[in-house]
Amino acid sequence: MTDILSRIPSATEMPENAEPTRVALKDSRWSRRSLLGTIAGVTIASGLGALDLLPWSKPKAADALTEWTDGCHGYFNSSTVCTPSSAVYTNNCSGSWHKDDSSHWSGCGRYKYWPDTTSCAGRNAWRWTGSVARRKCSDGWYMYYDCGGSNTNITLFSICRTAI
Incomplete structure (x- = not known):
């Protein structure tokens, strides 16, 4: 143990037997390569900084209803896109x-x-464009006859949801 410590x-x-350390003094002038590299770096950084000022480089706004806003402004939800979730999809x-089909209206x-032409100020559809959703939602109704239960017509709100 004493051998290691000694x-x-x-x-x-x-x-x-210590010898002085030899340190080479560098010339304080910049080389041509260092100067051109610095100029190129400053130019690129300035150019990228200037791009930040252009309108298309700004962050996009939140997803928004872009069409047919009167009467439909409450139908966006970031997880379901077309709401309410209780609708038939x-x-x-x-x-x-939305389908307009009554050809299966016979038998049990x-x-x-059928489409709902009275919703959304008579326009029947709305759409979202943005980062979360690019959807068109067209609303209507679905009716079926409950043969085994109440023996009545049951009508449900229905939304056709498609990607755009």
Whole structure:
């Protein structure tokens, strides 16, 4: 153990065979490569900073109703896009519009779809464009006959939700 400790140099006494450290002094002038590199870096940083001032470099606004706002402004929810979630969302689209189909209105298993032309100020659809959703929602109704239960027509609010 004493052998290892004896080999550690002292912080206060200089060793017997110590040589001075050789430090090369560098010329204080810039080389051509350093100067051109600095100029290029400053130019690129200035250009990127200037791009921040342009209108299209600004962050986008939050998703918003972009069409047919009167009467439909409460229908956006970032998780469901077309609300309310209690609406029927399946088999009710004809292309990107709500289905208008009463061809299955016979017998016990009858059902039909029709668009609602009175909602959204008579426009039947609304759309969102933005980072969260790009959707068109066309609303209407779905009716079916409850054969095994109440033996009555049951009508449900229905939304055709399509990507745009």
